[in-house]
Amino acid sequence: MSELTARETGTTAAKGLAYVEDFPMVDDPTQGLVSRTLLSQIETVGTREFLLDGRFLPGISELTLDAELVRVKDHGKTRGESRHAILFGQLLLSGEDEAEHSLFVAVKPFSGSLEAAKEYSVTSYMAAGNIEGCDTFRPVGVTRNRAGNPAMITLYQHPVRSMDGIFWNEDLVHEESIVDKALGRAAVALARLHSAGWVHGDFEVKNAAWDVTNSKDTSFIIDLEDAEPVSHLSGEEQDRRKLQDISVFIGSLFRLREIGEELPTDYENQVKEYFGLVYTGIRDDLAKSESSINYSAISRIVDSGQIA
Numbered sequence: 001m002s003e004l005t006a007r008e009t010g011t012t013a014a015k016g017l018a019y020v021e022d023f024p025m026v027d028d029p030t031q032g033l034v035s036r037t038l039l040s041q042i043e044t045v046g047t048r049e050f051l052l053d054g055r056f057l058p059g060i061s062e063l064t065l066d067a068e069l070v071r072v073k074d075h076g077k078t079r080g081e082s083r084h085a086i087l088f089g090q091l092l093l094s095g096e097d098e099a100e101h102s103l104f105v106a107v108k109p110f111s112g113s114l115e116a117a118k119e120y121s122v123t124s125y126m127a128a129g130n131i132e133g134c135d136t137f138r139p140v141g142v143t144r145n146r147a148g149n150p151a152m153i154t155l156y157q158h159p160v161r162s163m164d165g166i167f168w169n170e171d172l173v174h175e176e177s178i179v180d181k182a183l184g185r186a187a188v189a190l191a192r193l194h195s196a197g198w199v200h201g202d203f204e205v206k207n208a209a210w211d212v213t214n215s216k217d218t219s220f221i222i223d224l225e226d227a228e229p230v231s232h233l234s235g236e237e238q239d240r241r242k243l244q245d246i247s248v249f250i251g252s253l254f255r256l257r258e259i260g261e262e263l264p265t266d267y268e269n270q271v272k273e274y275f276g277l278v279y280t281g282i283r284d285d286l287a288k289s290e291s292s293i294n295y296s297a298i299s300r301i302v303d304s305g306q307i308a
Helices: 001-010 035-043 113-127 165-168 176-195 234-257 267-280 295-304
Strands: 011-021 049-055 066-071 086-095 100-109 139-145 148-154 159-164 208-211 219-221
Touching: 001 035, 011 086, 011 100, 011 295, 035 234, 049 066, 066 234, 086 219, 113 139, 139 208, 159 165, 165 208, 176 219, 176 234, 234 267, 267 295
Parallel strands: 011 049
Antiparallel strands: 011 066, 049 139, 066 086, 086 100, 100 148, 139 148, 159 208, 208 219
């Protein structure tokens, strides 16, 4: 198995046993995002143990496997600087039948089990296709790092890149069509999330992702720990929360410019166009007529540099 050559270039971050079972799914997120069963499962996972989610690993049926997590170079250049210190690696699994499985994964630690359970629940809810038009990396299990913190394991899907990875990549940022499409896909992804009655809560550039080969017209939204449904709120409050998502995205673009990133010279107009037209309903027909989110509101955020 060629993927196992990671052992030659990487460093073993953890080694132990993996257990496979089907995790519980949240059926109605408006009634609560975390099931007590999932929270209990995460709390019982020990250091050097991996609890894998059989729902997203259909090809792995063994109940108990030997597991090794080999840390490899970060494929998303700026992801290691996130407040969660996301680790990238290969999860190597082998069972009694000597079959070997190699999964390229991202491992995101959390300060506590409740925080981990919430993001796992929302991520699996979106990954199962419950929010039309939005996708995210598949959650495949949980583990616990050496510091004792629970961590969520997700499949890393190459060549999907977070948008900060696109702007930090010298080869990609000079391809105006790539940057143009990435901005457009971010606008559509967020609008679809909002149209489904959800907000992200931290929609910075790094939390929007896109397949840079454009082989699939799919947008990815990641880091969902603050995402939640808002359909139960008043229309005015929903719009306020949605505009906050847009403002956070625009503010994170401004910060990239401030640290010297080479954004397209007309990127401010591109943001106005993509977000403004999507939310006005001219593109993708996603905006509701009663919404106060329109081209003018988005233009004001861009022109003022307002950060929510």
